[in-house]
Amino acid sequence: MVETIRNVLQTFLPEKLKIHHMLYRLPAIAEFLEELIAQTLKDNGLENDWKPNRSHAVSKDLTLETGQSFSIKSGVYDPKKGTLRFSGSRLGKHDTLEQMVEAINDTHADYYICLAKVESDWSSIPEKHEDKKYQLFVFEASMLNYNGVWGVTESKKGGFKYVMDIPGMHAKINPSMSYQLWTTVSKSLIGEPEVLIA
Numbered sequence: 001m002v003e004t005i006r007n008v009l010q011t012f013l014p015e016k017l018k019i020h021h022m023l024y025r026l027p028a029i030a031e032f033l034e035e036l037i038a039q040t041l042k043d044n045g046l047e048n049d050w051k052p053n054r055s056h057a058v059s060k061d062l063t064l065e066t067g068q069s070f071s072i073k074s075g076v077y078d079p080k081k082g083t084l085r086f087s088g089s090r091l092g093k094h095d096t097l098e099q100m101v102e103a104i105n106d107t108h109a110d111y112y113i114c115l116a117k118v119e120s121d122w123s124s125i126p127e128k129h130e131d132k133k134y135q136l137f138v139f140e141a142s143m144l145n146y147n148g149v150w151g152v153t154e155s156k157k158g159g160f161k162y163v164m165d166i167p168g169m170h171a172k173i174n175p176s177m178s179y180q181l182w183t184t185v186s187k188s189l190i191g192e193p194e195v196l197i198a
Helices: 002-023 030-043 097-107
Strands: 069-078 083-090 111-117 133-140 150-154 160-166 169-174 180-186 194-197
Touching: 002 030, 002 111, 002 133, 002 194, 030 069, 030 111, 069 133, 083 097, 083 111
Parallel strands: 069 111
Antiparallel strands: 069 083, 083 180, 111 133, 133 194, 150 160, 160 169, 169 180
């Protein structure tokens, strides 16, 4: 499934991104990215349930007719470190760290599609004529493991965050950001990205 999705997106998503960038200089993110990916999959025989109504199951942005679910993310790729960083669900409705980790594990999709950018590839104020370069990752959710030992790190400015480190992966939950989950994962776990130019 990973290869099928990656091949379809690598081949056909750049054209939709080019259309996006005829109107917008900013990267395709959030629901705009979800719709571009859902349309690309559907146009190539991968029927899915994505609808432009902004209401999806937690962590599952679309599900194929054949049953596989996907979480679609924008993110940042650091080629020097070989790491992808992206944000996840806000977990503030849970009372304890244990409940937050349980929620992460119980609600994840089967696969991730992440369209990341390398910061140095994008101007701080992108121009219309510039190539828009993205890094495409498609990987199984099982590559991410949030069941490591979580600890508490105090901030120099006050406050704290929950952190977890295992080989190839770092995760944190930041209370000052509505307990949002942030994940940094090595390409050694999720594979090399495919470069897309729009």
